[in-house]
Amino acid sequence: MNALSDYKGQEPAWCPGCGNFPILETLKTALFELGMEPHQFTIVSGIGQAAKLPHYLKCNTFNGLHGRALPPATGMRLANHEMPVIVTSGDGDCYGEGGNHLIHAIRRNINVTLLVHNNQIYGLTKGQASPTTTEGVVTKTQPFGANASELNPISLAIGLDCSFVARGYAADSVFLKSIIKEAITHKGFALVDILQPCVTFNKLNTYSWYKERVYHLDETYNPYDRAEAFKLAIKLPDKIPTGIIYKNNKLTFEERIQILKESPLVKQGFSLNSTLKELDTFY
Ligand SMILES: Cc1ncc(C[n+]2csc(CCOP(=O)(O)OP(=O)(O)O)c2C)c(N)n1
Ligand code: SF4
Secondary structure (H helix, E strand, O other): OHHHHEEEEOOOOOOOOOOOOHHHHHHHHHHHHHHOOHHOOEEEOOOOHHHHHHHEEOEEEEOOOOOOOOOHHHHHHHHHOOOOOOEEEEEEHHHOOOOHHHHHHHHHOOOOOEEEEEEEOOOOOOOOOOOOOOOOOOOOOOOOOOOOOOOOOOHHHHHOOEEEEEEEEOOOHHHHHHHHHHHHEEEEOEEEEEEOOOOOOOOOHHHHHHHEEEEOOOOOOOOOOHHHHHHHHOOOOOOEEEEEEEEEEOOOOHHHOOHOOOOOOHOOOOOOHHHHHHHHOOO
8 A cells, every 4th residue: 555655755955945845745645646656657857946856756767957858758658658757847947948848749749747846937056037037027147137028838838739738836735736636647748837936036926926816717717718728828917827727638649659559669579670671661
C-alpha cells in the first residue's frame, strides 16, 4: 500500500515562504490520490528554482538543460507511452528559453502534463525580468522597468488549440490539486500555468496581491468553447480566473504513430536486419 511519505525526496533549498512549497506538496498529494506510485511515472525538468522540484520528490527523474525539458519528455513518451510524464518548469525556462519547444509540443499534442511555476521573474538567477513580468515593473536588471509587453501563456496555448489549458494558484491547494489531477489524467498535452509567489524577487505579485484577484471558474463555465476561453484569457487582469479554461479531445501524437499501436517501443524487439530493410525502402 502506498503512503504519502513514499514521495519524499531531498530537503528543499527554496526560500522560506516560496510558492514552490505548496506546489510540491499539492503535486505529491495529487499523485498519491491518483494511486500513482513513485516508480510508475517520470518527472522531467530543465533549470531554475521550479526545475529543482524533481529532486525534492521520489520518482523517476530527468533533469536537463535550461528550457529543454519538453524534448526529452517527448522522447520518453515515444519510447514508452504507457508511462505518464510530467514536466515541471519555470516561466523563464518554459516560456522564454523553451518557448519554441512549447509551441511544437502543443502542436504535436504530445501526451504530457506541463506544470509551469509562473512567478513572473527569473528566480534562480536573482530577479531578472522573465517573459511574463508585467511591463514596466522595475527589477534588478531592468532599473527603468521591463520594456516589453508580457506574454499571456493562456491565450498563446488556446491560440495553438492546446488540448488542455488551465490556470492554478499555488496557495489554493485543494483547487490546484483538482486541476493537476485532471491534467494528469487528460489524454493530450496539458498546460497548467500555476501562479507562484516569489517572495524574494517579485514584490508586485505577492500572496496578498493574488488574494484580491484570484477566483474559481464555476461549473457553469464550458471549457470546450474556444471563443469563450479566448475572451476569458485576454480579459484585463483585475480579476484572475483559475480552473480549466479550455480543453478538447483531439488525437495525441502517439496515437498518430502506427508502430506505437502494437505496444510501447520499449516492449518491442529490435532486429538490425528488419531495420535495415525498412531503411532500404527509402532509397
Ligand atoms: C541557456 C541558458 N541560459 C541561461 C541560463 C541561466 N539561468 C539559469 S536558471 C535561469 C532563470 C530561471 O528562471 P525561471 O525559469 O523563471 O525559473 P525560477 O528560477 O524562477 O523558478 C537562468 C537565466 C542557463 N542555465 N542556460
Ligand atoms: S528566489 Fe523566489 S522562486 Fe527562488 S526559492 Fe526564493 S522565493 Fe522561491
